[in-house]
Amino acid sequence: MAELDKDTLMAELKEMIVEECDTEVEADEIANDIRLVGEGLELDSLDALQISLAIKDKYGVRIEGGPDSREAMANVSSLADFIIKAKQAS
Amino acid sequence: MSFNVFLSGASLHTSLGFGLEEHANELRSPSADLLALPNKIKLPIQLADEDAPEEIPYHLVARKPLKDTETRYFEILEKVVENCLSTSGLSEEELSHTGLYLGTSSSDVCLIEQNYLDELKNDENAQPLNLYCSMDNLGAHLRKKFNLSPLGMSANTACTASANALLYAAAAIKSGRLKHAIIVGAEILNITTAYGFQGLELLTQTRMRPFDARRDGLVLGEAASAVILSAQKPSFASIELLGGATLSDGYGMSAANPDGSSIARVIRQALKQSNVSAEDINAIKAHGTASLLNDEGESEGLKQVFQTLPTITALKPYIGHTFGASGLTELLILNACLDAGFIPGTPGISEQACSKLGITLNQTSQNMENPVILCNQFGFGGNNTSLVVRYG
Amino acid sequence: MDRKAIPIIAASGIEYPANEEPDFKAQIKQVFGKQIRRIGPFIQMALIGAADSVRAAPLPEATNVYFTSGSGDMDVTIDVLHRTVRDRQIPKPLSFVNTVSNAACFYLTKYFSIGGSTSFVSTREFALESAFFQAMTDMSVLDVETALVGSVDILTTPDTTHRTRVGSAPAEELAQGSHWFRLARSDTSATPIGYLVDTSIFKDAGSLIDHLKPLLSANCFITFGNRADSSNSQKMINELGAQEYQAQKQPAGHYGTNCGQIFRDYLHREDTSASQLLYVQQNEQGHLSAVLLAKD
Structure with missing residues (x-):
């Protein structure tokens, strides 16, 4: 896969979140830095698992449980950084 | 109005063995092996993902290796029901008026998976669920096979299913609609449950340690169990279902409220319905799934109801989480142990106490005669159930 | 009632x-x-x-x-x-x-x-x-x-x-x-639109008739699920003295619980006061289920 452009990736992730979590907001309404779980987009731990699985399916990047995953799952921007970093490392 | 209905003809098959005696023998002085992670097994369908584990720990029912899904499924369940009916002492005529209440979460999904897998081998465009769909297919099969009453039903309320089946049947007996009922708990290996729980990251790779600081999830388990419920007290010592309650919780789909409020509420209602006070409870059989949230909710709930906690035992470390079958199966394991005069313990589990929970499980088997016991079950979909039983 | x-x-x-x-x-x-x-x-x-x-x-x-x-x-x-x-x-x-x-x-x-x-x-x-x-x-x-x-x-x-x-x-x-x-509950302050009188499952038409006959009023309608065989149905109509129910709005098609449509049809229509509705379905084994509703 060609190197991922962060902006493109963030746009894809927003579409993915809307699709997987069935959110009321549209993809382009999700800010890059809005919190995903809890206050913010108001997703929960089940949504987080759903997103992790979709990311693994689409990008082959595994987000394991633990502090790293919480950090990665903070917002769309941090998710994109995590994926880019994991892709570069592999 | 309390139920005061009695259990007889208890029959069960878990990883510990078949029948009451084998369970009591294993649990009297349990060996360390019994609490270790069970053998890993190869599931009938392997994940395509290269780094997915090929094998997964699973408490299979004893002496029933995995082969021929359909034959195995019916053999396990029919044998447990047959054993229950034949030891119940009920006549053929009485059996024809005995209603069957089945409690299961996964129902016959292992057959559905196998059917789809077989059809895919011949046709890559085969459709899943190419069969008559009912949550009561197994119940109907057993009613027919054993010439039971046409009355009865399946309860599918996730992990509380067989505990709820017991409550529904108890109400039917109390109301006079049935004289006897047979309650069946069934949970047989299937990949939906196995991979589903893997996806929820609720499976441990170490050991199942409820209420322990080191707890990190559950182990999957199979079980089949059956018992007769009647209004009349049998001539031998037995379990009496004094009462119970099931209440719905809108807090979360996959966990009870961790503040304990919904669990305290269902325990209080169960005690009230059974005409028993918290001080009368001699022992508690915890749900204890060793998941972070469930154990939090359960310990909070218990502490809100009990000023001094009685002996608390948990049985899932031995047999795994048998989901819909767990309510009845764990009750019948208690029955087996109480027949032998003791309440089982789980050496080493919760030894490293979690300060947040403040619950220590019974560590060694404890002699106990005629106790009153609270049995907890909590399930997905916000379904919480507590039973109150008395042995004697 | x-x-x-x-x-x-x-x-x-x-x-x-x-x-x-x-x-x-x-x-x-x-x-x-x-x-x-x-x-x-x-x-x-x-x-x-x-x-x-x-x-x-x-x-x-x-x-x-x-x-x-x-x-x-x-x-x-x-x-x-x-x-x-x-x-x-x-x-x-x-x-x-x-x-x-x-x-x-x-x-x-x-x-x-x-x-x-x-x-x-x-x-x-x-x-x-x-x-x-x-x-x-x-x-x-x-x-x-x-x-x-x-x-x-x-x-x-x-x-x-x-x-x-x-x-x-x-x-x-x-x-x-x-x-x-x-x-x-029976002491409700709300006005009932009807009553659930009985529901049970029977091994055959004979035991269904024996059980239900004493519960039926003179003005009783009867209707059958898609699995009920016609000889059984005729026997029940005759022996229970019930008349076949003509729904204003029949179920739109088959599904496992489409009797719910018939029950709602009966409960909501205005021309069925002081009557009963008996619904009978049959299973693979020939057992018969009965649901008996009534209206003031």
Whole structure:
């Protein structure tokens, strides 16, 4: 896969979140830095698992449980950084 | 109005063995092996993902290796029901008026998976669920096979299913609609449950340690169990279902409220319905799934109801989480142990106490005669159930 | 009215033939004023169908839900089977948690503030009957003030496989529906729209007739499920002295719990006062279920 452009990736992730979590907001309404779980987009731990699985399916990047995953799952921007970093490392 | 209905003809098959005696023998002085992670097994369908584990720990029912899904499924369940009916002492005529209440979460999904897998081998465009769909297919099969009453039903309320089946049947007996009922708990290996729980990251790779600081999830388990419920007290010592309650919780789909409020509420209602006070409870059989949230909710709930906690035992470390079958199966394991005069313990589990929970499980088997016991079950979909039983 | 008969104070629901594609998401938004995430047609239909019965009067805390389905939430099961068996992938967490049959009960509890218990019960071929049976049983021995008895059955594709799943004949019309009945205690202050007099299952027509004959009034209608064989039906009509019920709005097609449509039809029409309705269905073994409703 060609190197991922962060902006493109963030746009894809927003579409993915809307699709997987069935959110009321549209993809382009999700800010890059809005919190995903809890206050913010108001997703929960089940949504987080759903997103992790979709990311693994689409990008082959595994987000394991633990502090790293919480950090990665903070917002769309941090998710994109995590994926880019994991892709570069592999 | 309390139920005061009695259990007889208890029959069960878990990883510990078949029948009451084998369970009591294993649990009297349990060996360390019994609490270790069970053998890993190869599931009938392997994940395509290269780094997915090929094998997964699973408490299979004893002496029933995995082969021929359909034959195995019916053999396990029919044998447990047959054993229950034949030891119940009920006549053929009485059996024809005995209603069957089945409690299961996964129902016959292992057959559905196998059917789809077989059809895919011949046709890559085969459709899943190419069969008559009912949550009561197994119940109907057993009613027919054993010439039971046409009355009865399946309860599918996730992990509380067989505990709820017991409550529904108890109400039917109390109301006079049935004289006897047979309650069946069934949970047989299937990949939906196995991979589903893997996806929820609720499976441990170490050991199942409820209420322990080191707890990190559950182990999957199979079980089949059956018992007769009647209004009349049998001539031998037995379990009496004094009462119970099931209440719905809108807090979360996959966990009870961790503040304990919904669990305290269902325990209080169960005690009230059974005409028993918290001080009368001699022992508690915890749900204890060793998941972070469930154990939090359960310990909070218990502490809100009990000023001094009685002996608390948990049985899932031995047999795994048998989901819909767990309510009845764990009750019948208690029955087996109480027949032998003791309440089982789980050496080493919760030894490293979690300060947040403040619950220590019974560590060694404890002699106990005629106790009153609270049995907890909590399930997905916000379904919480507590039973109150008395042995004697 | 018989002292044991249970007042029905509301009935509600929705039903669609196979050629209609309702927008359940829009209906949810209309009924609840907002979107409810992560639910498919099965749970959406449960919530939409139950809403009017729930809102007919304030719900007491001791309200229990008795939920049932002939075939269950086949949509999520199919989704999970595609993932696990066909694609050999972990099921999606949000699909997996909805495979528990009582998933709809969680949403009913959350959005209607159910204070009592919720359950999913079913008897093969007699799903709605089993929910009525358990509600009646519980109300007679427990402190249940209100029971919401409801069913949902959905359509799936493709058509031929769907017929196998729901046990329908090739030419039979297909449909989907959600039907809800609100039962109250006999001392209710609400005006009943009808009564649940009895529900049971019998080994044969003879024992059904013996049991029901003493319960029937002179003005009794009778109607049969799709599996009832005609010789049995004729025998019951003759021996019970009942007349065949002509629904104003028949079920739009086959699904496991379409008797709910007939019950609502009977309860809501104005020209059936001081009568009874007996519904009889048959299972594979020849057992017969009966549901007896009545109106003042």
